[in-house]
Amino acid sequence: MSQRKSSEMEGEVFYPSQSVIDQAIVKDWDSLALKASQDLAGFWEEQAEELDWFQKWETVLDDSNKPFYKWFSGARVNIVHNCIDRHLKTFRKNKLALIWESEDGKLERTFSYFSINREVSRMANIIKAMGVVKGDRVTIYMGRIPEIVFAMLACAKIGAIHSVVFGGFSMDALQGRIEDSQSKLIITCDGSYQNGKVVELKRIVDEAMKGCPSAENVIVVRRVGQDVPMEAGRDHWYHDLCSLPIANGKCPTEAMDSEDPLFILYTSGSTGKPKAILHTHGGYMVGTYTTLKYVFDLKDDDRWWCAADPGWITGHSYIVYGPMLNGATTFLFEGGPTYPYPNRWWQCIERYGISVFYTAPTAIRGLMRFGEAWPNKHDLSSLRLLGSVGEPINPEAWRWYYRVIGKDHCPIMDTWWQTETGMFMITPTPTVPLKPGSGTRPFFGQEAEILNDEGEQVADGEEGYLVLLNPWPAMLRGIYGDPDRYVKQYWSKYPGKYMTGDSAKRDKDGYFWIIGRVDDVIKVSGHRLGTAEVESALVSHEAVAEAAAIGLPHEIKGQAIHVFCLLRKGFSPSAELAETLRQHVATHMGPIARPEEVTFVDKLPKTRSGKIMRRVLKARAQGLPEGDISTLEE
Numbered sequence: 001m002s003q004r005k006s007s008e009m010e011g012e013v014f015y016p017s018q019s020v021i022d023q024a025i026v027k028d029w030d031s032l033a034l035k036a037s038q039d040l041a042g043f044w045e046e047q048a049e050e051l052d053w054f055q056k057w058e059t060v061l062d063d064s065n066k067p068f069y070k071w072f073s074g075a076r077v078n079i080v081h082n083c084i085d086r087h088l089k090t091f092r093k094n095k096l097a098l099i100w101e102s103e104d105g106k107l108e109r110t111f112s113y114f115s116i117n118r119e120v121s122r123m124a125n126i127i128k129a130m131g132v133v134k135g136d137r138v139t140i141y142m143g144r145i146p147e148i149v150f151a152m153l154a155c156a157k158i159g160a161i162h163s164v165v166f167g168g169f170s171m172d173a174l175q176g177r178i179e180d181s182q183s184k185l186i187i188t189c190d191g192s193y194q195n196g197k198v199v200e201l202k203r204i205v206d207e208a209m210k211g212c213p214s215a216e217n218v219i220v221v222r223r224v225g226q227d228v229p230m231e232a233g234r235d236h237w238y239h240d241l242c243s244l245p246i247a248n249g250k251c252p253t254e255a256m257d258s259e260d261p262l263f264i265l266y267t268s269g270s271t272g273k274p275k276a277i278l279h280t281h282g283g284y285m286v287g288t289y290t291t292l293k294y295v296f297d298l299k300d301d302d303r304w305w306c307a308a309d310p311g312w313i314t315g316h317s318y319i320v321y322g323p324m325l326n327g328a329t330t331f332l333f334e335g336g337p338t339y340p341y342p343n344r345w346w347q348c349i350e351r352y353g354i355s356v357f358y359t360a361p362t363a364i365r366g367l368m369r370f371g372e373a374w375p376n377k378h379d380l381s382s383l384r385l386l387g388s389v390g391e392p393i394n395p396e397a398w399r400w401y402y403r404v405i406g407k408d409h410c411p412i413m414d415t416w417w418q419t420e421t422g423m424f425m426i427t428p429t430p431t432v433p434l435k436p437g438s439g440t441r442p443f444f445g446q447e448a449e450i451l452n453d454e455g456e457q458v459a460d461g462e463e464g465y466l467v468l469l470n471p472w473p474a475m476l477r478g479i480y481g482d483p484d485r486y487v488k489q490y491w492s493k494y495p496g497k498y499m500t501g502d503s504a505k506r507d508k509d510g511y512f513w514i515i516g517r518v519d520d521v522i523k524v525s526g527h528r529l530g531t532a533e534v535e536s537a538l539v540s541h542e543a544v545a546e547a548a549a550i551g552l553p554h555e556i557k558g559q560a561i562h563v564f565c566l567l568r569k570g571f572s573p574s575a576e577l578a579e580t581l582r583q584h585v586a587t588h589m590g591p592i593a594r595p596e597e598v599t600f601v602d603k604l605p606k607t608r609s610g611k612i613m614r615r616v617l618k619a620r621a622q623g624l625p626e627g628d629i630s631t632l633e634e
């Protein structure tokens with residue numbers, strides 16, 4: 001890539017080198033974009049034709065009941081058939097599907113498509129033997145080990161709906177999600193490793209199960225080898241189940257309707273409890289397959305590494321489903337980037353010859369702090385493309401990533417998307433000129449707009465609400481069990497348009513620049529947390545009468561949680577109480593939600609109708625103008 005200074009909004013533009021252009025799957029972005037914009041359904045139909053269907057669709061896009069769109073209506077399919085089964089008839093049967101390395105670097109496990117089929121089939125048979133049938137929910141709460149991938153695929157294979165709960169979430173968060181989804185089965189492990197320490201996942205499950213009558217069985221995968229209590233009749237060691245005759249490596253893949261649920265994944269919204277975002281077999285399959293193929297230009301000789309956790313949408317779409325749909329080799333790393341040393345990721349890239357690497361800005365900023373000497377110790381020459389996701393990447397981090405990791409020749413795909421979108425929505429492909437900090441333009445067939453409160457388009461360079469105009473195959477099909485909330489949350493501010501919850505600007509080249517959330521969602525290290533959840537955790541403590549949570553800029557995390565607490569009578573502010581409350585939130589929600597700072601106040605700014613004005617707290621904390629405060633009670 002070469003760089004050219006220009007007068008564009010943010011200064012620099014990086015152009016692809018000839019070798020990037022030569023190998024790119026999409027060489028002519030403009031023509032494909034034009035074709036897709038003229039015939040959205042036709043574009044997606046062509047993509048869908050590349051996959052296997054038990055029965056083809058009657059309609060590509062059924063928009064007869066907006067916003068309840070349907071994709072590939074009438075088709076019969078199973079995403080696992082395309083992730084695994086179809087590869088077994090090709091040379092990919094013996095290709096590596098999954099490479100895994102343990103946190104301490106002492107263990108490596110690899111699975112070909114042939115062997116992953118055996119593992120997934122075996123787990124699918126075991127799940128069936130637990131009485132799980134098509135449509136039942138299964139909660140998966142595990143560390144980053146191969147079995148989490150098998151568990152997800154095994155559920156999908158038999159038509160059960162998986163609900164993965166990130167292994168860093170707390171007991172309360174897990175319990176809420178098991179209960180809300182009415183899961184019949186829990187799949188977990190004895191524990192997981194985190195920076196050399198054991199997180200006792202099974203014990204957390206035991207606690208959570210006390211309030212969850214729906215869950216009848218627990219499958220426990222042994223990872224850390226510690227003793228854990230096992231309740232007879234309810235808890236089963238996975239390795240014991242594997243020795244039963246039913247646990248054989250042959251299991252038919254269930255033929256699903258294209259619109260049948262594949263998974264639910266909980267994510268934070270602006271109000272109340274996290275919502276269960278629902279995705280389906282057919283459309284999600286076509287969307288993740290196509291976006292990964294075009295954006296990361298995946299070829300059979302690539303080694304792909306998405307360094308997210310399978311428990312987030314990034315992991316669902318681009319560790320598990322997208323790569324396997326493309327028959328790729330995907331790498332899963334149990335640990336984090338800095339344990340025991342901050343070269344851990346670079347070591348993995350060198351050791352496994354990773355060619356395409358995808359991570360989040362917060363990780364890049366964190367690693368930048370340790371200096372260039374760590375990555376420079378390693379041979380990173382296998383890399384040809386890089387990616388970023390989860391929050392806006394600041395140009396300084398972009399440049400470091402580009403220069404120090406990509407050695408000035410790997411384009412960075414800054415992909416904007418959401419749990420709800422299921423797939424990349426605003427993103428470059430490798431030949432698109434890049435501007436650090438911009439995800440460039442909407443993906444093929446997509447259109448986005450920036451609107452003001454009245455629903456009018458704002459001028460180029462002005463900030464407004466980001467909305468999406470066209471449906472897309474991997475779009476959420478709703479909030480599980482709450483169709484009204486789906487309409488209200490996403491489709492009512494601007495009827496007929498999908499409200500993203502983000503603010504953004506567009507420059508005169510049509511490039512989009514994401515600014516951040518406009519609702520009460522805080523992004524901490526790229527993880528999505530709701531102010532309402534933090535506040536309800538705080539008021540569950542006996543000392544707190546009222547609380548308000550806001551996100552403030554943080555150098556590494558992007559945003560950090562700051563909370564304001566009004567104490568009950570009999571309690572007085574102290575450094576110890578502040579620490580107790582920080583810990584209390586971490587215990588309730590998980591360590592990622594631990595507030596950065598607790599401020600004790602006598603009063604919270606509220607509207608006359610009693611709503612906390614977080615905007616005012618935010619402005620005050622940053623010494624910024626408070627804006628319109630006409631609704632503030634005196």
Ligand code: PRX
Pocket residue numbers: 267313314388389390391392393414415416417418419420439500501502514516517523526527528
């Ligand atoms: O604010 C945007 C931000 O992450 C939000 C979605 O969060 P979540 O559902 O957890 O999914 C994250 C991973 C797909 C968006 O509303 N976001 C995501 N990617 C980017 C981003 N902000 C700026 N640039 C991105 N590339």
